Amino acid sequence: MTEINFVKIKQPTAVAVCSLVELDEEARQLLQDDTAPAQYLQQLIEKELYPDAVRFLAVALPKREAIWWACSCARLTLGESPSPVDVKAIEAAEAWVYKPTEENRQLTRPTAEATQFKTPAGWAAIAAFWSGGNISPAEGAVVPPAEELTGKAVIGAVMLAAVRSGADRIKANYRLFLKKGLHIANGGDGRAVQ
Template identity: 30%
Template sequence: MAVMANGLRLKTARDLFMACPAIARDMRTLPTEQPSIEFCRGLLAGRVPEEAITFCAYLLPDRAAVWWAHECLSHLSELLDGTDHELLAYVRDWVGEPDSPRHRAAVSQAEAAPPTTPGAWIALAAGWRDNGSVAGGSVAGAEAPSALQPFPAAHAVNAGVLAGLARVALADRFAVLSAFVEMGIQMAEVEALRQSADAYLQPP
């Protein structure tokens, strides 16, 4: 789902909740008519700042959200094991060439693993996004979609980033969380500008 921020397609938090009702399963704060970016920063300053991560995961278009999660976890590399690093490498390659059969196969194979680590959740998000972007909901030669597939890719992105944050020392966690949210907001604004430019260049 391509979601645009800051005055473009989905201007307000309520717009996002209406476009993607699944977000209500991942956060308790009710939406308002505030602009999406303003609402997100309000979540960061609120009682449950982790909900700003959730909001970013749903605000970004799926592929951008997966890349955002990859970048977040890359900043926590010393807290991840070798398997997570391998999974993130698959995700990086897939984001760069999402139509590559080789990268799709690698992500599909990674998706089959139980999502028990931050990297596994992000690989799952890429797999879910891939399954939803091709006819029939699956990639040729890939495993059947996960039983969790009714959730959008943003659900797995959110879970992966929060799982990574849970490994950060408590004294540092809010600063890291804030940096991740600001990165997500910047990416949302860049995506919005890019999609606006694409729409402008479309022939009438």
């Protein structure tokens, strides 16, 4: 793998990122105090620790970029006859990415709920909803989302997308999705990655 240089990830070390996410033991053993996020992610991918690489990247990316990554992966699972519910969820999440207003954020919750959180699209939409603001459904109550919620929803979207097309495609899906995520981390939009 070529050297990775992230422009979107601002944490100076992988340790700083890992404090935000749970990783498997093998992934934690690779962690060194001074390892840059790009080097650590490269090690995870080379060792085919794909779920850990997804977890790491989902919390390392800024929220907008992470949600865009989730949308990109979810879109690839729609198939030829996509569910209108999933299409609406992805479109709502993408609308928030394009224009992260409170109004657009609020529109993501009902579309996520309509998926019953059974699809990558639903998790991408709830990631956008959990990106900030008030997440309480109760009138007058103000409940800000926990900082880690967006990352957890992005993890759910990407991992669910990876397993959706069958066991024989999981590794290939993880590799493709991580390439997209790397492209986004490097300042791209992930669309050109095939």
